[in-house]
Amino acid sequence: MTTVALLGNPNTGKTTLFNELTDKYAYVGNWEGVTVDKKLGRIRHSEMVVVDLPGIYSLTPITKDEAVACNYLLNDSPDMILNVTNASQLKRNMLLSIELLEFGRPVVLALNMIDDLKANGISYDFAELAKRLGCQVRATNARKKSGLDQLRQELLATPPTATQPLHLAYPAAVQAAITQASQALVTDYQLTPAFANWLAIQYLNRNQIVRRYANKHHLQPLLRHQQAYDDQNFEEQIFQTRLAFIDDTLTATTKYLHEVSNANLTAKIDRIVTHPVLGLPIFVGIFLLMFKLSFDWIGTPLSDGLDAFISGPLSATANQFLTSIGAIPFLKSLIVDGIIAGVGGVLSFIPQIFVLFACISVLEDSGYMARAALVTDRLMQLIGLNGKAFIPLIIGFGCNVTGIMAARTIEQPKERLVTTLISPFMSCSARLPIYGLFVAAFFQRNQALIVLSLYFLGIAVALLMAKIYQWVFKIRENTVFIIELPKYHVPRPDIIAMGTWEKGKGFIRKAGTVIFGGTVLIWLLSNLGPRGIVTNIDQSFSAAIGQFVLPLFRPIGITSWQTISALMTGVLAKEVISSSMIVLFHLSGQTGLIATFSSLFTPLSAYALLVFILIYAPCFATLAAIKAETNSKKWALYSVVSSTVIAYLAALLIYQVGSLFI
Amino acid sequence: MSLFLNILIVAIIIGGAGVVLYRHLKKSKAGSCPACEYDCAAKQQLKKHQMEQHHSS
Structure with missing residues (x-):
């Protein structure tokens, strides 16, 4: 079985290419950090396995993602490398390509998004490029599925044997150090010449993973000269040599097709949507439009x-x-x-949720989400976080667990912890049914606006807490946020459809599992009491539990024990709050809902309750994710307590201050 | 429908609900990846790999 390592810079279309080559759909988006996990896929009708590695800019790791890729090369030694590059950004992409070509395995270089390059009036002499780099070069456009068959054939036809690595003309002192170290590694440690050579270059280049590898394997020819290498600043000399090589190669191979205006469409759009002043209002406007579509117009x-x-x-x-x-x-x-009213009641929100997911998929596939991260970076900088934290946070709009996992891309441990702790404040899609229930009853004319306000309140609470944590944890490191801004694309319907389905199918699956289980549980608790089956719900177990804590909630405007009991089931999953309310209030249809709620809530107390639901204790799965990611029960417990206290205080403030005016 | 059958159906529904809740909590407790509802490509590949291993053994 031949193994192909799929490597490339972030946002080069690597994941799309992986999906097309392996006949297996994977989530497609412009997010950095989407491919945090290693993914394996088999090329159709072959024994060739493709390993999709996280997008990286170089093998010298700064982030956890980059460490994954370097470790893979060191320990798993793939038979071949498929290096995916953005053809329009080849100069920067080739810094990684050189490191891969020096590895000594056959490399196939895919110049992806070739149409974008041609649209800029540029092409490459592929034969000359292949000759200079010593590898196969193929032009592809994964989104339009062009060039993929040729690339697949190229991969299948390339013999998976060791090949002559790329040799750059490093300065004499650097070259002498590489030669001396690699010869000793071959003689004393029986490494292959190519691997020894690559190891030496990486070691000189201060690759921390390689240095750790050298320490672990006691590679003395490298270890004993470390100080000398660093003192002579070999790292900078290696970088300059590579840059000069790239410049020479690209100058010799670039072909200009025709003159084009510099002001292309992407640049024109970006001038508006990433504008320092207009950027943020546009971001808010796009979200409002999204909620209008989901809550007012279509959903x-x-x-x-x-x-x-x-x-x-x-x-x-x-x-x-x-x-x-x-x-x-x-x-x-x-x-x-129980089941039809409760589970069915939650399922009736499927159109709203799917419209919202479709909108998010459109934003991702069009390339806007990367701009949203850039725009919010300015806001995040004011708080002390960088825009990279925005990515897990916005992923948390889908599911907080996924958002917390995406925080792995943040390299600073303290920043990662802060992002993990604030992620549950993001309004996940599981909260949408309960929002839908209340906005339909109390805010019929402003449904989208109310939901939008909750989403932004979640962001505001998250940012406020981030600032407090920054101060408490004494975070002073200020990491730089770099994000690739892909060209805008007209969203592809099949990618939108698949993205929407991938995001939404979890919701449907939950209807048959935790929502069903939670609904039956609350139905039982509302039909059973200390004396067996009850006909009056006020004598049930759920009434006893709800009434016990009800006095605590009166100051925030909650006057019914049913609401309290429903809130408690939210720990199972937030969707269960809605099904529990439907069961406990015996809600049936819109008219019954409005009639029941209007006697128990005012618009103000309904909004205070929604704020409480937005912020209070995360669901069990999110808590388990916090525990797993922080490796500590303490943080999971802290999350329950702190978020419930904050939720209570926020709801109290809104209800009490609001009561003075309304 | 006899009373026994009624009780049996109630028991099956409640038992089923208990099982799915138990499974959900167990899955959630396992931590990040299993608790995540998103059926990403990594998960799909892992399942496929496990199935292949199961068939080959």
Whole structure:
């Protein structure tokens, strides 16, 4: 079995290429950090396995991602390397290519996004480029699926045997050090000449992973000269040599097709959307548009239709059927008032959630999300975080667990911890059904605006807490945020459809698992009491639990024990809050919902409750993720306590101050 | 439908709910990747690999 390592800079279309080559769909986006995990895929009709490694700028690691790639080369030694580059950014991309070509394995260089390059009036003499680099060069456009068959054929035809590594003309002192060290490594440690040569170059280049490897394997020819290498600043000399080589190579191989205006479309759009003043309002405007589509224009009408079907014909038919077969009232209530009303009630929000996910997929595929990170970087800098923290935070809009995992891309441990702790404040999609329930009842004319305000309140609380943590943890390191701004694309419908489905199918799956389980649990608790089956819900276990803590919640405007009991089930998963409320309040359809809620809440107390739901204790899966990522139960426990306290204080402030005016 | 059948269906539903909740909590407790609802390519490949290993053994 031949192993191909897929390596390249971030945002070169590596993941798209991986999906196309391996006939396996993977999430496609412009995010840095999407491919944090190593992914394996088999090329169709072959025994060739492609390993998708995180996007990196060089093998000298700064981040955890880069360390993964370097460690892979050191320890797994792939048979071949597929180096994906952005053809329009070849000068910068080739810094990594050189390091890979020096590794001594066959390299196939894919010049991806070739159409963008040609649109700029530039092309390359591929034969000359291949000759100078000593590898195969193929032009591709993964998004349009062009050049992929040729690339696949090239990979299958390339013999997976060691090849002559690229030799650059390093300055005499550097070359002498490389030669001396690599010869000793070959003689004393039986390393292959190519690997020894690469190891020596990387060691001289202060690659910390390679230095750790040398320490671990006691590679004395390198270790004993470390000080001398560093004193002579070999790292800078290596960098300059590589840069000169790239300049020479590109000058000799670049072909100008025609004159083009510098002001291309991407630059024109970027001048507006990344504008220091306009950038942020545009970002807010795009989010408002997204919520308008989800809650006002498309999502809600569809959700209403689905809700009418579930609470109407479906419930009635199920009820009639159960009566006709002689089901006892307990079973009928469990199925109709419990499962159909509870699970069905949450499922009726599917259109809203899918419209929102489709919008997010459009933003990702168009290339806007990278700009959003850039725009928010300015805001984040004011807080002391960098824009990189925005990426896990915005991923947290989908699911907080995924967001917390994405925080792995942040290299500074303290910054990573802060991002992990503030991630649960991001309003995940699981909270959408409960928002939907309340905005439909109290804010019918401003549904999108209310939901938007909750999302931004979540961001504001997260940023405020980040500032406090910065001060408490005494974080002074200021890491630089670099993000590739890909060219804008017209979003591809199949990528949007797949992205939406990939994000949304978890919600549907949860309906059959935790939402179903949670709904049955709350139904049982509301139908059973200390004396067995109860006919009056006020005598049930759930009433006893809710009434016990109700006095604590009166100051924030909650006057019903049902709300408290429903909030408690949110620890299972946030969607369960909605199904629990539907079961506990016996809500059925929009009219019943508005009638029930209007006697228990005012618009102000409803908003205070939504704020509480936004901020309070994360769900169990998020807590487990915090524990796993911080390696500490203490932080998970801290997250429960701190977020519940903050949620209470925020809701209290809104309700009490609001009561003075409303 | 007999009372026994009614009780049996209730028991199956409640038992099923108990099982899915137990599985959910167990999966969540396992930490980041298993707790994540997103069925990413890495997970799909891992499942495929596990299935292949299962068939070959």
